Amino acid sequence: MAAPRLEPAPLLEVRDLRVLIGARVLVDGVSLEVAAGEVVGLVGPNGAGKSTLMRAATGGRAGTGDIRVNGRALGTYAKRDLFRILAVVQQLPEAPATMTVRDLVLLGRFPHLGLLGRESARDLAVVEASIVRAGCEAFADRTLGTLSGGERRRAFIARALAQEPRLLLLDEPTANLDAEAHAEILALLRRLAGEGVGVLVVLHDLSYAAAYCDRMVLMHEGRLVVEGPPARVVTPEHIGAVYGRHVRVLTHPEGGAPLVVPAL
């Protein structure tokens, strides 16, 4: 949980980020941090600016403000150096249906290889380890076209792990998954945080987010509404202000985490 951190610099540090498209403000003065070993959930209604913030944090979208990765300004990184520290699993990533999971994961080594570099024994070992870490060993030789939704998500997470990132950014990795696969993906992210990876993940389901995240960041209309441990973020006041009167916040009978349910 949000214990006092001892690290000198968080892995990701966003200060006063503003992103504009024309005159439209997509992200308006948002600040957040992600430290090693924690899962930070980025939540908010559609159009709140979550994906835009994720893009800006990887240099994919220009904005004003200060973004630091591992204590160093984002703009000073060479692309390949950046993606050895930071890995991204975007919404609905694509790959040929005939590609095997192992070949997909192997592509994650790209930022580590030289211009002509063949994969070394170490590269192949990292690939196998990433397959195991993401729980893909049972279907590593199958092609992507044959996978279930949850398996497919885990394959792309394994590809990201092959980059050996210290920081992992995921944009809605649980969208369209059934309840079991949904929980499995979040449990996987918790395990990775346990191994010391910093995780920033966009989620839609507030109850799952509250159950699995160390901290949550609630955004609305480009602004940060509240940030902190789930119990502080998922309160009737905040959720009512952002999501309207159609949802209610209850307390989980086991453990007391907040639960967001339809108002009846």
Add this chain to the structure above:
Amino acid sequence: MSIRDLGLRVAATATPRATLRARLAFAGIPLAALALVVIAILASTQGAAAIPPWTATLMLLDRLPFVHLDTGASEAWQRILFDIRLPRVFAAALVGAALATSGSAYQGVFRNPLADPFLLGVASGAALGAAIAIMSPLPIDSWGFGWVPAFAFIGATVAVTSVYFVARTGAGVDDRSLILAGIALSAMFGGVTSFLLLTGGQKAQPIFEFIFGGFNTSSWERIAFAIPYLAVGATVIALHARALNVMQLDEEQASHLGVNVARTKVIVLVAASLMAATAVAVAGTIGFVGLVVPHAIRMMFGMDYRRTLLASALVGASFMIVVDLFSRLVIAPQEIPVGIVTSMLGGPFFLYLMRRRRAVGV
């Protein structure tokens, strides 16, 4: 998904094909190289005057430095083999390799297996460029490092750029737009080329060659001019093989793995167009080789461009030699232009591929 379910799914779809692929990929390139040498020698022995393959092999070995063999070949055989047959076989090999490599590269950049220098309008763009160079007052100078390949390259680049901007979508390139844009451009460029041919009189005669591709006018000089262009194009594409591997994913993912997507696309498209244009400058428009060969290679070798580019080049070379052999033997002493043969073979294959893509969604 439960563990038991997982086990069942794995058992049901366990793929011996994957291991077969791995084995093929391991032995495939040396095998393809060996096949190319054998096919090249056999093809150079066939024709109006047949030379026994063993004699031809000895004659070739005799030309190596420090090797002197008693081949028993007559002066006429020497001339036939070295001045007529071999230039033709070499030209066919180079053009086949160039078309297959550029097709493979186009397919990678467009993220679409239907991309081919002929279908994209690149070949007809190059042919128009070459026709303009021939009709212009610029010196042609017997195919030396002259204006013909330079203009062919410009025509090819204009074509590929136009097709790309018409057909691009967020994720890649839409099939229908790609093919339609290619057809429209081909028709347009072909129309202008035909106009030049019809109004150009005697001077326009060489334009025929570009319309009906073939190797009947191959010479060592033309091969010599082509090699530097092809070498540059092939080297540039080969250096981007790993980036092409990553670009099989969507563009956002590729850029998140550190690939400069926009730059890679431009560089590879230019290099592929250079190779395609050079192929056209050597042998005119020959369709579908860049489609059929890379497809077959992907089925056998998988999708690692570090292997498939080289394999496509080797198999493309063999394929072109065989097709050229067929085109000069089947109604001998007359010849069928090679471009017509590849169109007759490749057209149905293309239709099959389109149909299958619709059905399977690959």
